[in-house]
Amino acid sequence: MTKLDPETRIPDPIELDAIEEARLRAAAGLAPIRSSTPEYAGFDQVGIPDRPPQTEREREVYSLEEGEMLINMGPQHPSTHGVMRLVVKVRGEIVVDIDPVLGYLHRGIEKLCENATYTTVLTYVDPMDYLATMHNEHAPAIAFEKLYGIRPPKRAEYIRALVVELERVSSHGLMMGFLALDMGGLTPILYAFINRDEIVDMQSAISGQRMLFNFFRVGGVNFDTNDEFLSRLGTWRGHVLKNIEMNERMITDNEIFRARTINMGTLSGADAISLGVTGPNLRASGVPFDVRKAHPYSIYHELEFDVITQQSGDSYARYLQRIAEIKQSIHLIDQIMDKMPHGPVQAQVPGIIRPKPGRAYAAIESPRGLYSVYSISDGGPNPYRFRMRDPSFISLQAMPKLMPGRLVADTMAIMASLDPVMGGVDK
Amino acid sequence: MGRRRALSTPALAGSLVRLLTERFGSDLRDLGTDEDTVEFTIDGARNIEVLTALRDDPDLDFFMLADEAAVDYGLDAHFEVVYHLFSWKHPAWLRVRARVDRSDPRIETITHLWEGASFHEREMYDMMGIVFTGNRDLRRIYMSPDYRSFPQRRDFVLPDDAADSPAAGVNPLERPETWDLSRFGDGSR
Numbered sequence: 001m002t003k004l005d006p007e008t009r010i011p012d013p014i015e016l017d018a019i020e021e022a023r024l025r026a027a028a029g030l031a032p033i034r035s036s037t038p039e040y041a042g043f044d045q046v047g048i049p050d051r052p053p054q055t056e057r058e059r060e061v062y063s064l065e066e067g068e069m070l071i072n073m074g075p076q077h078p079s080t081h082g083v084m085r086l087v088v089k090v091r092g093e094i095v096v097d098i099d100p101v102l103g104y105l106h107r108g109i110e111k112l113c114e115n116a117t118y119t120t121v122l123t124y125v126d127p128m129d130y131l132a133t134m135h136n137e138h139a140p141a142i143a144f145e146k147l148y149g150i151r152p153p154k155r156a157e158y159i160r161a162l163v164v165e166l167e168r169v170s171s172h173g174l175m176m177g178f179l180a181l182d183m184g185g186l187t188p189i190l191y192a193f194i195n196r197d198e199i200v201d202m203q204s205a206i207s208g209q210r211m212l213f214n215f216f217r218v219g220g221v222n223f224d225t226n227d228e229f230l231s232r233l234g235t236w237r238g239h240v241l242k243n244i245e246m247n248e249r250m251i252t253d254n255e256i257f258r259a260r261t262i263n264m265g266t267l268s269g270a271d272a273i274s275l276g277v278t279g280p281n282l283r284a285s286g287v288p289f290d291v292r293k294a295h296p297y298s299i300y301h302e303l304e305f306d307v308i309t310q311q312s313g314d315s316y317a318r319y320l321q322r323i324a325e326i327k328q329s330i331h332l333i334d335q336i337m338d339k340m341p342h343g344p345v346q347a348q349v350p351g352i353i354r355p356k357p358g359r360a361y362a363a364i365e366s367p368r369g370l371y372s373v374y375s376i377s378d379g380g381p382n383p384y385r386f387r388m389r390d391p392s393f394i395s396l397q398a399m400p401k402l403m404p405g406r407l408v409a410d411t412m413a414i415m416a417s418l419d420p421v422m423g424g425v426d427k
Numbered sequence: 428m429g430r431r432r433a434l435s436t437p438a439l440a441g442s443l444v445r446l447l448t449e450r451f452g453s454d455l456r457d458l459g460t461d462e463d464t465v466e467f468t469i470d471g472a473r474n475i476e477v478l479t480a481l482r483d484d485p486d487l488d489f490f491m492l493a494d495e496a497a498v499d500y501g502l503d504a505h506f507e508v509v510y511h512l513f514s515w516k517h518p519a520w521l522r523v524r525a526r527v528d529r530s531d532p533r534i535e536t537i538t539h540l541w542e543g544a545s546f547h548e549r550e551m552y553d554m555m556g557i558v559f560t561g562n563r564d565l566r567r568i569y570m571s572p573d574y575r576s577f578p579q580r581r582d583f584v585l586p587d588d589a590a591d592s593p594a595a596g597v598n599p600l601e602r603p604e605t606w607d608l609s610r611f612g613d614g615s616r
Contacts, residue, residue, distance in 0.1 A: 054572065057564035103569040110554075111579055146462055273491055276543025289491070294513065295463060295520065361464050361511055361520055363493060372494050374509065387496040397546050426569065 061099045067091055073411070075104045081178065081415070082422025086399075090408060098403045098411070100396050105426035113386040118144050118218055118353050121386065126212040129390060129424035131174060134160075134167040134203070135366040137216035139373040139388075142297055142362035144218045147355035147377050150347055156220040157299045158340040163203060163215065164298075164364075165329045165336070169240075170199040171367035172280075172322040172329075173247070175419045179319055180251050182416040183260050188250055195243050198236045205229040218353060220346030237333070244326060251319075261315035265402040265414035268313060275401065276394040279369025281418055284321040285313035291365040298364075303335050315417035322419075352381050368392045368419060390427065392420035443517045446486060451477065457524075466522035471508065471534045474525045478537055481512060481521070489514040489521055495537070495547040497555045499581045505529050506557055510537075527557060536562040554579035 053059035064070065074085040083104040089097040109128060113121045121144075125136045138160060145151065152160075177192030200210050205228040207215040215222050251257050267277065269285040282289055288307040292300040308324045310317035355377040363372035369391030378384040395418050402414050443465050447455060454477070455467040469477050481489040489512035498507040506527040511520055527534050536559040537544045548559040549568040556577035559565055567574060576583060 054566050055562075055564050058566060103567075103571070106569040108578065274542045276492060276541065276546075289513075294515070295518070358461070359466070359522075360461070361494075361522060363511075363520070370493060372511070374494060374496055374511070376498060385498045387494070387498075389494040389496070394543055394546055397543055 058099075061087065061089060061097050064089070068096060071408075075101075081420060082425075084420075084422050084425070086411065088403075088408065088411065093407055095403045095406050095408055095411060098400050100399055102393075102396075102426055105422050107427065109427045110386055110388060114383055117381045118148075118355070118383065119351060121383065122216055122218075123212075123214045125388065126214060127423055128388065128427060129366065129368065129371070129392065129421045130211065131171045131421050132167055132366045132368065132371075133211060133213055134163045134215065135364060135371060137213070138164055138298075139362045139364045139371055140375070140386075141216040141218060142364070143360045143373045143375045144353070144355070146360035146362060147358055147375060148218060148349070148353050149355075150219050150349065152220045152347055153344045154299075154341050155224075155343040156345040156347075158336055159206075159221050159225060159345060160216065161298050161300070161303075162333060162336045162340075163206065163213075163221075165332050166199050166202060168329045168367045169326050169333075170196040172326045173244075175322050175367075175416075176247060176251060176319065178419075179261075179315075179413070179416045180257065182412045183257060185251070185254070185257070188247060191243070191247055191250070195240070195247075198232070198240075202229055202232045202236065205232055217346060217349070219349040220344070222346075224345045233337075237330070240330060241327075244323070248323060252323075258316065260410065260413050261319060261417065263312075264315045264406070264410060265417060266312070266314045267398060267402060271401065272313070272398070275398050277369070277398055277418075278391050278394070279365065279367070280321045280325060281318055281369065281395055281398075283308060284310045284317040286311050291363050291370055295363060297362070299336075302339065303332055305332055315414055318417045318419075354379060354381055366391060368421065368424070369395065388427065390424035392418075392422075393425045393427075396420055396425060443519055443521070450480065450484065450487070460519070463518075464520045464522050465517075466524065468524045468526065471525045471527040474508070474510075474523075475535050475537065475540075477523065478510065478512075478540055481523070482540060486516070487514060488516050492537075492541040492544060493520065495544055495551070497551040497557055497579075499529075499555060499579065501581050502529075506532055506555065508534055508551070508557065532557045533560055534558075535560055538562055553577070556580065 053062060062070070068089055068091050071088050071090060072085065073088055075083040085101040085104065087099040087101060088095055109124055113124050116124055121140055122137050125140055126133050128136045173192050173195050177189035180188040203213060204210045206223060206225060207213040208223075267281070267285050269282075269287045272282045272285045273287060278289065286309050288309050290307045291297070292305075293307050305328055308321065308328060310321050357377055357379045359374070359376050361372065361374050363370055365371075370389070371391055372389045374385070374387040375383050376385040398418060399415065403411060406414065444458065444460065447458065447465070447467065454469060454473065456469070458465075458467040460466070481487050491513040492510065493513050494509075494511040496509045498509060500507065506529055508525045508527055510523040510525070512523065513520065525534060532555075534557060536548060538548065538561070545562065545564055546568065548562050549564065549566060551557050552559065552565050553567045553569050554577060566572065570578070
């Protein structure tokens with residue numbers, strides 16, 4: 001190997017940035033941001049902000065005691081489930097505190113929706129929680145129907161429930177894969193994506209899109225079921241339980257998986273309610289709250305199902321809860337297919353609707369919990385205020401509660417068991 | 428299909444309306460119901476009192492905060508902080524609308540009732556500039572810490588000159604020119 005002459009070699013761009021930053025900071029009279037303390041060398045260390053702490057909590061996180069340091073995870077980290085940044089305060093290998101820093105994917109969807117007509121709002125909400133796109137459209141559709149005073153035809157309601165439950169199966173299936181992936185098991189995610197792809201093909205057959213469907217309309221759905229969709233559904237239904245069983249055999253009794261999930265990140269029911277955690281995470285802590293039962297929307301009052309709960313509230317319970325809900329959703333899909341009536345799938349609604357002034361609140365059970373929309377009409381063609389409550393945004397608040405005392409390596413394993421999706425967190 | 432069909436109000440909401448009138452009497456304004464929601468308006472200053480009663484009264488038992496959101500009713504009007512609550516005992520969502528003065532947008536935090544309100548309140552502060560007194564962590568959540576405007580207010584001007592927007596500058600800590608950096612002296616970290 002030839003030795004590079006330090007004078008003539010081409011400098012690394014990162015190095016240039018560091019030199020430039022140091023020069024600018026020196027010119028502004030600020031201290032260098034990167035630590036030169038030898039024992040921390042090589043870590044991705046976070047500097048303390050160059051400004052007074054804005055809040056009590058910020059002061060708490062960013063003031064260090066002897067032996068503590070701040071490290072940075074994300075926003076581009078292979079297992080942060082999107083662009084999310086965590087500032088982790090550690091003492092050696094133990095997490096002391098954690099501060100989620102959000103906003104790297106913020107698109108201002110609420111503001112966009114306030115400038116769009118009611119029909120086009122349903123396209124803007126798609127990329128919110130991108131693993132549960134049908135659910136994202138469901139709540140605004142219900143809210144706008146309440147505002148406009150119209151009900152979709154019966155068959156449209158059944159098709160809605162069908163695609164929404166399919167989406168739940170695919171989303172929960174992916175969570176199982178990601179949870180194993182964050183513990184170093186690469187195989188389950190590949191099988192999870194095979195299973196998801198079958199559902200995506202079905203959704204593509206019925207809506208024409210693979211991910212951002214734009215399938216729901218105010219007063220119905222875009223298309224009726226077709227032959228391709230039904231034949232794919234039949235094939236999928238024939239072997240889906242076997243596939244899930246295979247995944248279960250791969251993960252559920254795995255020694256490493258159990259060691260890293262049982263008694264990890266335990267959340268009590270009372271804490272979960274106080275923190276606003278909903279959905280499977282809340283039911284895994286033993287609270288039987290499911291919007292489909294608590295406030296039946298769409299046709300869920302016509303279907304037979306029980307609210308499943310687990311008792312222990314740890315990562316393992318959250319995983320078992322997902323598996324149980326997948327099976328329950330398949331059971332619901334069977335009932336929906338049996339009961340589906342004939343008829344139109346779209347009520348007569350003009351392209352631009354102008355609801356009477358008023359307010360409407362619609363909540364649904366998304367795979368991540370209570371997803372709700374609060375919409376205000378002032379009589380114009382677009383919503384005066386359009387507010388979305390995303391479940392994974394609120395569930396993230398549990399992180400600083402669950403982490404302290406755990407190892408750094410368990411941060412991602414516990415976070416994956418809460419199953420947040422950054423598209424929804426950052427809106 | 429049934430265009431503009433009138434929606435029925437469930438008779439079950441009636442008992443909740445009666446109960447609320449008994450408990451709060453004349454404090455409630457604009458008590459109303461729609462398809463599956465009961466709503467009323469209160470003064471922003473009384474939010475803790477009313478929400479604590481709603482949560483802790485065994486007959487009402489609204490144990491879960493479903494949503495907390497802010498609405499801007501325009502320059503010559505007011506802000507509104509809207510709470511949606513859930514109870515097993517009443518098959519209706521409860522919407523509590525608390526009025527906040529637009530010239531001095533302050534309201535008491537509810538993080539001691541529901542810890543999960545913290546992110547909601549940070550978002551409302553970030554987007555609307557409503558200050559929740561007593562919240563331990565009232566930082567911006569989506570925008571960067573040195574951003575100086577409130578994008579979901581009705582008077583938000585184009586993003587190019589957001590800092591000149593009349594909605595800028597509720598919190599003096601967001602004005603970098605006022606920061607005293609000398610305290611962060613040698614900054615070995």
